[in-house]
Amino acid sequence: MSSVNTTIQLITREEAEAAQEARAKPGRAQESCSTELAKGPWEFDLAEALAGTPGYGPGASSEDVAPAATPVQGQLPQEYKDASDAELEARILAAKAELGDRVVVLGHFYQRDEVVQFADFVGDSFQLANAAKTRTEAEAIVFCGVHFMAETADMLSAAHQSVILPNLAAGCSMADMADLPSVEACWAELEALYGTEPDADGRVPVIPVTYMNSSAALKAFCGEHGGIVCTSSNASTVLEWAFERGQRVLFFPDQHLGRNTAKAMGVPLEQMPLWNPRMPLGGNSQDAMENAKVVLWQGFCSVHKRFTVGQIEQARADFPGVRVIVHPECPMEVVDAADEAGSTDFILKAIQAAPDGTTFAIGTEINMVNRLAAQYPQHTIFCLDPVICPCSTMYRIHPGYLAWVLEGLLRGEVLNQITVPEATAVNARIALERMLAALPQAATKQTVPAGQPQSAARA
Numbered sequence: 001m002s003s004v005n006t007t008i009q010l011i012t013r014e015e016a017e018a019a020q021e022a023r024a025k026p027g028r029a030q031e032s033c034s035t036e037l038a039k040g041p042w043e044f045d046l047a048e049a050l051a052g053t054p055g056y057g058p059g060a061s062s063e064d065v066a067p068a069a070t071p072v073q074g075q076l077p078q079e080y081k082d083a084s085d086a087e088l089e090a091r092i093l094a095a096k097a098e099l100g101d102r103v104v105v106l107g108h109f110y111q112r113d114e115v116v117q118f119a120d121f122v123g124d125s126f127q128l129a130n131a132a133k134t135r136t137e138a139e140a141i142v143f144c145g146v147h148f149m150a151e152t153a154d155m156l157s158a159a160h161q162s163v164i165l166p167n168l169a170a171g172c173s174m175a176d177m178a179d180l181p182s183v184e185a186c187w188a189e190l191e192a193l194y195g196t197e198p199d200a201d202g203r204v205p206v207i208p209v210t211y212m213n214s215s216a217a218l219k220a221f222c223g224e225h226g227g228i229v230c231t232s233s234n235a236s237t238v239l240e241w242a243f244e245r246g247q248r249v250l251f252f253p254d255q256h257l258g259r260n261t262a263k264a265m266g267v268p269l270e271q272m273p274l275w276n277p278r279m280p281l282g283g284n285s286q287d288a289m290e291n292a293k294v295v296l297w298q299g300f301c302s303v304h305k306r307f308t309v310g311q312i313e314q315a316r317a318d319f320p321g322v323r324v325i326v327h328p329e330c331p332m333e334v335v336d337a338a339d340e341a342g343s344t345d346f347i348l349k350a351i352q353a354a355p356d357g358t359t360f361a362i363g364t365e366i367n368m369v370n371r372l373a374a375q376y377p378q379h380t381i382f383c384l385d386p387v388i389c390p391c392s393t394m395y396r397i398h399p400g401y402l403a404w405v406l407e408g409l410l411r412g413e414v415l416n417q418i419t420v421p422e423a424t425a426v427n428a429r430i431a432l433e434r435m436l437a438a439l440p441q442a443a444t445k446q447t448v449p450a451g452q453p454q455s456a457a458r459a
């Protein structure tokens, strides 16, 4: 099977027949949300530099506006732009061989295959941060993912290790939807409303919970205010932890993960007001806020927002008996219509545990879905979204940047280092350590088919 990148290039060249063959599911439409994705990411580095404004690149939702402070990637040296895929592959392998244990390359599930093939570890953001900790002999951790992941790796790795993000423009639009000043302003309003005194059971008025997909500054905010970080694997465990210590939760930045998780725990929707940071009281009435159990920040992932109930209905019509699994960053109605919802690791384990010949429709980023389809040919696996639309910021990492930073290390240069100031990292680590102690629990929603071991439903 061709990679997502190759397929987009085929579509761009209007080689429809070849593109059709390259798709995960023959017979489905072969179009991309942006044929611009076929270009080298350096073209967008240049466009952003010329415009003087950062961006999320082609394929991103028009609703996503990068904050002014978003890092912009400088120009990749021409030799890496001009190099063929084969040349880049040879240079990366040679650099890795020469660096040996001095470097470890981490690749997120959502990275393109052309990058993942060089990763020493492949996983989700939390697994990769942990993986980095196991390779303490590595002076450099090259994180093929997005900015908040590299920040977390920097905070969890040893002091002598440097963390490198091959393209600084690889951010996350969801993480950018909550910034420290907006969260501090929200917190001040909540304190004014609820006070700061614990109730008779010793529970404070509000516990802040941030998703892993957030800046180090917000993780530090949580550490400083009795809060915690969660992942999509352990969100329900973390919410239980928070409700033992607080009367309610402020959950940011992903409203969908917060809503899906709390709903599965029995929190009524009317007790989950949505907080719009641009409006007083988040746009809610005093009554709604007084009744709140989970205050949901108005953030979302543009990739997972693309999945719809209509796509699920179509998959069920095309493939009777199909198992539909979606990520909990999807909207609530999509999670409700799916058979199961869980983290990337949950999806992987569900596929591994399924009997041969199972058909899966998956609602998560397409690079991961297509890779699963290639790795588990005993099943039929396809992406719920028939349009090829990878995460536009993950896509900013290309083998050209990987070769550039690795060859920089050979010369003794640490390019694109991500460093979290220690004053921030100290508090962020408190929230991260609390998360580490909260073991992953069941997925947000699960319907474990008969005969399937329960462990398959654990993330």
Ligand code: SF4
Residues within 6 Å of the ligand: 110, 146, 171, 172, 173, 174, 175, 213, 301, 302, 303, 304, 365, 391, 392, 393, 394
């Ligand atoms: S898939 Fe969504 S949450 Fe993940 S990095 Fe991309 S924009 Fe951010």
